[in-house]
Amino acid sequence: MLMNRIxxxxxNNPARRAVQRWYEAPLLQRLGGPLPERARVLEIGCGPGYGARLILDAFGAARVDAVDLDPAMARRARRRLAPYAGRARVGVSDATDLSALVPENGTYDAVFDFGIIHHIPNWRxxxxxxxxVLKPGGVFYFEEVTRHALDRAVYRILFDHPEQDRFTDTEFLDALGAHGLHVRGHRTIVFGDFVLGAAQARLNA
Ligand SMILES: C[S@@+](CC[C@H](N)C(=O)[O-])C[C@H]1O[C@@H](n2cnc3c(N)ncnc32)[C@H](O)[C@@H]1O
Known part of the structure; x- marks a missing residue:
């Protein structure tokens, strides 16, 4: 589901970028550890592309493929990532079906989700x-917004999100396990509103 104007x-705001840079990225790195050398990374729901920049600059990825459902967001991300030509590619795609962009299983060393999966009705x-798309042993770094936040009046009034099948932190972590992703570390913050962490694909997948 696309974002509304609010x-x-x-x-698209400096405050969001500051939170991503100074809080989320360092915490994700502590919870999931560093990327391997020459890491090839996918970011789902890249929005305006600031997360992909952090994946290149702060996490040290060799290259990042970033996708978003919204062509307008993908255009913004392409502009932001233009200085990284050759290391960054931006596509328009639904994170629930990446088969056109990523036909091969086990393509990436890591996948990043900066607050997008709660936008997807069939998020599983x-x-x-x-x-x-993760290689065996690859790591999924996530920052997610839970049902506790989405059910709050401020979220219901200001933003549009899927109404059905919203998840708590525990339900999200359990779903990772059900998909063969072993949670290496996580932290639930702001009274259960957000969950951040890292989960690893099975080595013998
Ligand atoms: C809350 S924004 C987060 C943007 C960016 N990751 C950030 O943290 O600033 C959610 C993004 O997910 C995208 N999105 C929503 N549903 C999607 C889907 N099914 N597949 C890919 N992207 C999706 C939206 O267009 C939006 O850019």
């Missing part, structure tokens, strides 16, 4: 795709 303004299908 959420688009919140996401996105987890299945994450598990499919």
């Amino acid at each position: 959420e688009t303004a919140v996401i 299908d996105a987890l299945a795709e994450v598990a499919r």
Whole structure:
């Protein structure tokens, strides 16, 4: 589900970028560990592309493929990532079916989700795709918004999100396990509103 205008303004904002850079990225790195050398990474729901920049600069990925369902967001991300030509590629795709862009299973050393899966009604299908495209032992870094937040009046009034099958932190972590992704570390913050962490694909997948 695409963002409405208010959420688009919140996401395209220096405050959002500061949180991503100074809080989320360092915490994800602590929870999931560093990327391997020459890592090839996928970011789902890249929005305006700031996360992909962090994946290249702060996590040290060799290259990143970033996708978003919204062509307008993909255009913004392409502009932001233009200086990284050759190391960054941006596509328009639904995270629940990446088969056109990523036909090969086991393509990536890591997949990043900066707050996108709670936008997807059939979000378990996105987890299945994450598990499919990760190499054996690859790591899924996630920052997610739970039902506790989405059910709050401020979220219901200001933003648009799927109404059905919203998840708690525990339900999200359990779903990772059900898709063969072993949680290495996680942290639930702000009274259960957000869950951040890292989960590893089976080595013998
Ligand atoms: C809350 S924004 C997060 C953007 C960015 N990751 C960030 O943290 O700033 C959610 C993004 O997910 C995208 N999105 C929603 N549903 C999607 C789907 N099924 N597949 C891929 N992207 C999706 C939206 O277009 C939006 O850019």
